[in-house]
Amino acid sequence: MKKLSKSGLSKEEIIEAFKHILMGRRLDERLWQLTRIGKSGFNISGQGAEVAQVAMVMAFDTEKDYFLPYYRDMTAVMAWGMSEKNILLGSFGKEEDPSSHGRQMPNHYGSKEHNIVSHSSTVSTQYPLATGVAYGSLLGKEDYVTLTTTGDGSANQGEVQEAMNFAGVKKLPLVFVAENNKWAISVGTDEQYANKTMAQRAEAYGFGGIRVDGNDFTETYLAFKKAVDHARAGKGPMLIEFMIERLTSHSSDDDQSVYRSKEEMEALPESDPIPKFQEQLIKEKYLTQEEIDEIDKEIKEAVNNATDEAEKMDDPTPESLYEQVYAE
Numbered sequence: 333m334k335k336l337s338k339s340g341l342s343k344e345e346i347i348e349a350f351k352h353i354l355m356g357r358r359l360d361e362r363l364w365q366l367t368r369i370g371k372s373g374f375n376i377s378g379q380g381a382e383v384a385q386v387a388m389v390m391a392f393d394t395e396k397d398y399f400l401p402y403y404r405d406m407t408a409v410m411a412w413g414m415s416e417k418n419i420l421l422g423s424f425g426k427e428e429d430p431s432s433h434g435r436q437m438p439n440h441y442g443s444k445e446h447n448i449v450s451h452s453s454t455v456s457t458q459y460p461l462a463t464g465v466a467y468g469s470l471l472g473k474e475d476y477v478t479l480t481t482t483g484d485g486s487a488n489q490g491e492v493q494e495a496m497n498f499a500g501v502k503k504l505p506l507v508f509v510a511e512n513n514k515w516a517i518s519v520g521t522d523e524q525y526a527n528k529t530m531a532q533r534a535e536a537y538g539f540g541g542i543r544v545d546g547n548d549f550t551e552t553y554l555a556f557k558k559a560v561d562h563a564r565a566g567k568g569p570m571l572i573e574f575m576i577e578r579l580t581s582h583s584s585d586d587d588q589s590v591y592r593s594k595e596e597m598e599a600l601p602e603s604d605p606i607p608k609f610q611e612q613l614i615k616e617k618y619l620t621q622e623e624i625d626e627i628d629k630e631i632k633e634a635v636n637n638a639t640d641e642a643e644k645m646d647d648p649t650p651e652s653l654y655e656q657v658y659a660e
């Protein structure tokens with residue numbers, strides 16, 4: 333594990349990153365509870381990806397850059413600026429939900445305020461849309477960088493190759509991401525792609541690709557920093573593949589014990605990046621265990637408060653069914 337100080341981030345920034353990571357986990361645990369008691373219809377979980385997603389977002393300028401995420405990016409969209417209440421409003425399907433005013437499934441994030449572009453359930457369609465957003469910055473002579481993510485299975489869709497090809501030709505200021513948790517629902521990577529890494533595909537499109545250990549905060553952050561600096565300097569796109577573990581079932585609608593071996597399931601807690609990150613914070617003297625416990629307590633309270641507030645908000649009315657879908 334690379335030392336946190338090698339990231340070049342300040343102590344305050346590292347502690348901020350840790351708060352986003354832990355919020356991602358605690359809120360996701362709440363969302364699972366809400367599905368289990370029938371208060372939310374669905375959850376798709378980013379448990380296992382939190383450290384990598386926050387390291388990724390820290391490399392961007394969230395005031396002006398654009399983000400086209402996918403459904404497993406809850407921790408990332410919160411590190412980008414969405415609040416825990418914003419997320420809960422989506423899970424409860426409330427009118428005030430900034431992602432879609434309760435029209436979309438949960439976990440389909442969007443926020444006009446934060447330049448987070450809403451996405452479709454058809455996997456990877458955000459990739460070609462991201463080329464359009466990035467091309468817009470070239471045509472408009474603006475210096476924002478665009479980030480788009482997808483999973484390792486979805487990265488095999490045809491439009492992903494079209495998007496990367498176009499981005500390579502136009503040298504778009506765009507960072508493509510494959511979040512590689514080695515599963516696409518119940519299909520493992522050996523049935524998904526024959527190349528050694530996903531990152532090496534970038535070479536075919538004329539730009540660089542990097543594979544990183546997504547559980548290593550500093551390694552992941554530095555790879556994204558390189559990609560963002562490269563894009564902002566007008567040198568074109570990059571593809572980053574981060575390796576993580578999917579700690580939960582694909583979603584609240586399946587049971588991974590049906591398709592993952594007993595041994596693999598038993599070993600999963602060892603791959604949890606959060607205890608490892610906490611150990612690192614303590615060892616490298618960023619926080620003490622007592623301070624971590626205090627942060628955790630505050631986060632759990634914030635999740636409780638946001639849950640109560642979001643649940644009380646209004647549902648969309650039947651008469652408003654056709655509103656908020658298309659621009660006026």
Ligand SMILES: Cc1ncc(C[n+]2csc(CCOP(=O)(O)OP(=O)(O)O)c2C)c(N)n1
Pocket residue numbers: 404453454455482483484485486487511513515516517578582
């Ligand atoms: C075009 C399309 N095909 C199939 C699906 C159904 N589907 C939803 S998620 C998913 C698996 C995606 O796996 P991966 O890209 O590895 O991402 P992960 O869920 O593991 O993060 C599939 C097949 C879909 N939504 N869109």
